[in-house]
Amino acid sequence: MRFSQAFIPTQKQIPADAEVPSHQLMLRTGMIRLHLSGVYSFLPLGWRVLRKVAQIIREEMEQIGAQEFLLPTLSRKDIWEKTGRWQQAGDLMFRLKDRRGADLCLPPTHEEIFTSIAAGEIRSYRELPQIWYQIQTKFRDEPRPRSGVLRGRQFLMKDSYSFDTDQEGLERSYQLHRRAYLRIFRRCELETFTVSASSGIMGGSESEEFMISSPAGEDEVVLCRDCDYAANLEVATAGEQQSDSPSPSAQSQAEKVFTPEKKTIEAVSEFLELSPSRLMKSLLFISERGPVMALISGEDQLDEAKLNRELKCEFRPATPEEALELTGAHLGFIGPVGLKKEVMIIADLSLKDQDDLLTGANQDDFHLKGLEPGRDFRVEKYAQLRMVQSGDPCPCCGAALEISPAIEIGHIFKLGTKYSQALEATYLDPQGEQHPIVMGSYGIGLERIVASVIEQHSDKDGIVWPISIAPYQIHLLPINPAHQETKELSEQLYQGLLGKGLEVLIDDRELRAGTKFKDADLIGIPLRATIGEKGLNQGKVEIRFRKSGKVIKVDKAVALAKIEEIVREMEKTVQSSEN
């Protein structure tokens, strides 16, 4: 490509609306432009990168025997009703009606459609296993799109689905994907790690996320420094620490204290000069199984996912009116002692065997102190309810846990039979018995890979592309295209490299050298060949590595061969590191 004819609108200034580095750089290099919140146009440079990522994904998917499909981006309602997700997806799903008033949606994922194809076509165990995939636009009306393409409302996803006869087969398909994903990320030169994760609305038994560590990430992962434990904060658990400070007064008695207007843990703790660890948070919820009070230490946060796991049903915070009715007090003064009505009480494990605790007295402006669970109030159940905090002990080895932000770029699920049962995707076994197909589903966010690569591979001057997904492999930079020898040699190199099947961008613009150098660094093509009078006087062409800044001077006669050799070498390095 000739830069003079290319549409690569680079920007010197950092766009005001971008905060994370990958977003800024994608805008500045002219890869993307905003169309509406969370929806971006990909310009030629960005699209080239995206296509390269897609190509790597295709190669690795084909490698595990997956077959590419292309499903619709418009879907009918009935299959979503059968799986319950027409309801469940709520506002996240874009919905529309056709001219006859039929309900349609823009699928946020494609389990329903793939499964309905399987349901219509697969009859026998002989036709299994199958792995089907596509690279397709997904639509999700995210409550808050952010960070450029990292969380968009429309994005490209490689989604694949495995269909097996049994759990063992699923395990095989799952492991195939796991390995394929690791190869894909390695080829993109992404440093990833996996964490166990919540399967959320997807359902199923087990899921893992592929993460890259980044301050731009929206997920929080819990990592153990000493062992392999790694989990999304959503599902992380901590080992239980033994309370090394035994409660001060073993024979404390429940006692009412006057705490006017002190509603929060901080306010009460300050007012009574008590450590928040002595305080107990009483949180009231209304669940499908009735009112529930969750008790946790004053220094912890409730992890709603964990409460959900214990309750096994939907719940929501009680309104102030409901709290008053159930406890006799306003929020801020509620507690487990002397409730007006029947409320299920579930307490965090850390409160077990504690005493001399303080919480609301169910009377406005009063708290109760000296409380002991079991003695002063009944607890239906103890469970880990608190959010894991940095420094908590690892559940596996006891070492301190760390929490750090991360970007989720892939997620693999063992779905089981949730969708096959709902949509009647079954097969006959050798005995002629009918069974639901056992499914897995596997996703990779394409734009997230691109943005993540930039997050991991950029410096103050711009992007530093890995050669595997760089928009071009070589950036030819004739300093002064008007200079005869410069022009001739750079043209010769350009045509020669193209002839070798390489991807070349030649900056033939009549601009000052500095401007062209800055653009070259910004765009970040891994190899740059500079052709200028200074070098030509010695018969040399300069080859510069974007990553290291290292420059080698080669004789102009061998420049073509040398550049090709270096490109092939760089490509091979990535390939060979993958095994």
Next chain:
RNA sequence: CGGGGCGUAGCGCAGUCCGGUCAGCGCGCAGCGUUCGGGACGCUGAGGUCGUGGGUUCAAAUCCCACCGCCCCGACCA
């Protein structure tokens, strides 16, 4: 959805509190000249319904109301 910020030329911004040479600056863009290996310099020039609609006023980028849009924090997140 709650909280905060913002919307003035392609980009980055000043002007808004206190209504009246406030339609301005830098970059970019076009032309000419000098320059020419890390975002040059000079001169000239083009380019803006001041997000939209309504209101107040002799007069509105500026004050009031409504709406739209973008960003950030939170809630949420397959």
